[in-house]
Amino acid sequence: MDLHTIDETLYPTSRDDLAALRDGDGLMSGGTWLMSEPQLHLRRVVDLRAMGWPDLTIDDAGLTIASTCTFRTLIDGVYPSAWLATPIFGRTARAFLASWKIWQNATVGGNLCLGFPAGAMIGMSTVMDARILVWHRDGTDSLLIPTDFVTGNATTVLATGDVVRSILIPDAALRQPTAIAKIALSPLGRSGAVVHGRRTDASTVVAVTAATDRPYRIEVDSTLSPEAAAREVVSQIPMTAFYTDAHGAADWRRQVTGVLTRQVIGELNS
Numbered sequence: 001m002d003l004h005t006i007d008e009t010l011y012p013t014s015r016d017d018l019a020a021l022r023d024g025d026g027l028m029s030g031g032t033w034l035m036s037e038p039q040l041h042l043r044r045v046v047d048l049r050a051m052g053w054p055d056l057t058i059d060d061a062g063l064t065i066a067s068t069c070t071f072r073t074l075i076d077g078v079y080p081s082a083w084l085a086t087p088i089f090g091r092t093a094r095a096f097l098a099s100w101k102i103w104q105n106a107t108v109g110g111n112l113c114l115g116f117p118a119g120a121m122i123g124m125s126t127v128m129d130a131r132i133l134v135w136h137r138d139g140t141d142s143l144l145i146p147t148d149f150v151t152g153n154a155t156t157v158l159a160t161g162d163v164v165r166s167i168l169i170p171d172a173a174l175r176q177p178t179a180i181a182k183i184a185l186s187p188l189g190r191s192g193a194v195v196h197g198r199r200t201d202a203s204t205v206v207a208v209t210a211a212t213d214r215p216y217r218i219e220v221d222s223t224l225s226p227e228a229a230a231r232e233v234v235s236q237i238p239m240t241a242f243y244t245d246a247h248g249a250a251d252w253r254r255q256v257t258g259v260l261t262r263q264v265i266g267e268l269n270s
């Protein structure tokens with residue numbers, strides 16, 4: 001849609017160009033959300049794609065995903081065969097309320113920055129123990145875990161002038177098997193609950209999103225049965241974190257979180 005309050009579009013090409021960010025600037029990665037509804041508080045759009053960040057960087061540390069990397073590029077990436085976890089990228093994208101068309105533009109960074117409970121890339125980043133690199137306007141950086149980055153339903157730690165530069169997924173996590181289960185009230189509807197899982201040597205890492213107002217990361221002993229692990233996961237999430245909206249009631253979300261956790265752990269055990 002046309003954003004009729006916008007007077008200027010900026011195309012920054014270096015970090016110095018980001019030093020002058022101010023209130024009323026709308027940072028844009030893919031623009032699928034930014035352009036989807038009126039943004040009456042914005043005066044300028046800052047198109048981060050002009051920064052030319054490489055989408056995917058593979059090195060000894062793991063995988064660095066530029067915030068401007070689209071879902072499509074992440075899914076189509078060619079990864080080391082030892083990285084057993086990488087099918088989770090495509091499976092995560094399918095938990096997204098969107099046709100495959102939006103994968104061409106929607107970005108990993110944009111999804112994190114919205115902080116929506118149904119932000120599927122938030123769940124993926126949480127279960128993969130990702131670190132989010134934030135550039136501050138004064139030239140300093142922060143490295144955050146997703147559960148600290150997303151503070152509530154559509155809220156994050158980002159302040160004016162903060163830019164998410166990239167998301168690092170560590171090599172060790174990428175070598176481990178992953179699984180995901182999702183439920184929505186209608187077949188292609190917005191997720192009511194999403195559970196991601198990753199099997200480590202001695203434990204299973206579980207990330208719960210969509211059911212809760214912010215992401216939860218819970219680690220359970222891998223010797224627990226799927227039923228016991230599911231009980232453990234649900235018991236570690238405060239009752240008040242499960243919320244009610246048009247996509248599901250809080251008590252239903254809590255129940256299905258247990259069901260989905262059993263499915264995910266069952267898949268990781270098989």
Ligand SMILES: Cc1cc2nc3c(=O)[nH]c(=O)nc-3n(C[C@H](O)[C@H](O)[C@H](O)COP(=O)(O)OP(=O)(O)OC[C@H]3O[C@@H](n4cnc5c(N)ncnc54)[C@H](O)[C@@H]3O)c2cc1C
Nearest residue numbers: 027029030031032033034097106107110111113118119164
């Ligand atoms: C049909 C449809 C279905 C959708 N389904 C879902 C869904 O199921 N779950 C969900 O979570 N979302 C959904 N969305 C919302 C949105 O499209 C996605 O979250 C998408 O991943 C956002 O990415 P983007 O690159 O387009 O973000 P943009 O629209 O570019 O930006 C989103 C927000 O993040 C900020 N931002 C972007 N990049 C940065 C950065 N690098 N640093 C700091 N701030 C930044 C922007 O200023 C803006 O506030 C849907 C949208 C549509 C149109």
